[in-house]
Amino acid sequence: KAGVTQTPRYLIKTRGQQVTLSCSPISGHRSVSWYQQTPGQGLQFLFEYFSETQRNKGNFPGRFSGRQFSNSRSEMNVSTLELGDSALYLCASSENNEQFFGPGTRLTVL
């Protein structure tokens, strides 16, 4: 099976812009989770989607949102970007208990 894929791999944006990141889970996996990783805060959970419904949400402002499509692919959106949003955004897919992570999208906000 192909692994988790994330696009784009790298992205540069400026403050105030918005961004959409995409994640394609492993075929057959219905759960997709998103995480943000920064040097200061480490890996932090953003939200989880299962069968197109958000099941869990981390402690992030409303500027961070996501959705999941019927084919389990997921997108996350960050609006009104801030410098502090610069991070590695990781997507993980799961069908049982193990989570399989993608390579991440490196977002730089200038």
Place this chain on the structure above:
Amino acid sequence: DAKTTQPPSMDCAEGRAANLPCNHSTISGNEYVYWYRQIHSQGPQYIIHGLKNNETNEMASLIITEDRKSSTLILPHATLRDTAVYYCIVRENTISSGSARQLTFGSGTQLTVLP
């Protein structure tokens, strides 16, 4: 989810066993111990998990103490490619089909395998 404590860093000689400890003294009866690792700038990789019995797979062995308050991940023959941050996480196993709860990552242990 229970909190875990890991040493911030460890070194290991190539070819030797790497033993990574984790304390989880507040673990509850239905929480499993999971280990993931993250090689620099890549996504975390699942290694192994267990409840109370020792577990072994092709990557590593997991030894959980009888009181379940601590565990050790063992890489039997460390290679340079095992240099990574290793995360110990405790959480409930999922009950409903296909659902996965969030993973709460701590700071992990930076393992450096030396030639």
